[in-house]
Amino acid sequence: MIKFEWDEPKAIANLKKHQVSFEEAKSIFFDEFGVQFFDEEHSSDEERFLMLGMSSGAKLLIVCHCEREHGAVIRIISARKATKRESAFYRGEKP
Numbered sequence: 001m002i003k004f005e006w007d008e009p010k011a012i013a014n015l016k017k018h019q020v021s022f023e024e025a026k027s028i029f030f031d032e033f034g035v036q037f038f039d040e041e042h043s044s045d046e047e048r049f050l051m052l053g054m055s056s057g058a059k060l061l062i063v064c065h066c067e068r069e070h071g072a073v074i075r076i077i078s079a080r081k082a083t084k085r086e087s088a089f090y091r092g093e094k095p
Contacts, residue, residue: 002029002072002073002074003072003073003074004022004026004029004073004074004075004076005068005073005074005075005076006022006075006076006077010077010078011076014078014079014080018078018079018080018081019081020059020061020079020080020081021079022076022079024055024056024057024059024061024079025055025061025063025076025079026063026074026076027055027056027057028051028052028053028054028055028061028063029051029053029063029074031053031054031055033053033054033090034051034052034053034054035051035052035053035089035090036049036050036051036052037049037050037051037052039064046066047066047067048064048065048066048077049064049065049066049067050062050063050064050065051063051065052082052086052089052090053090054090059081060081060082060086060087060090061079061080061081061082062079062080062081062082062083062086063076063078063079064076064077064078064079065077
């Protein structure tokens, strides 16, 4: 079973800035059509990943996260609604 963690002040700030809760963001990890990418640009201190998926609230989200304890724990760093380009990619449309 995957566990999730996050910094609570960061979660509050993310909700205020992007109107996406980390509680909702964690649901995209159970989207069978979700896609994960390595985030090379933000991986200097630790390996970070971006997950694109549909939330339980029917929002297409991008979630920045890292993995802890050999992937058993996902630490959510930020979450936002997907852009039009990201949405098109998720739906398999050509740019």
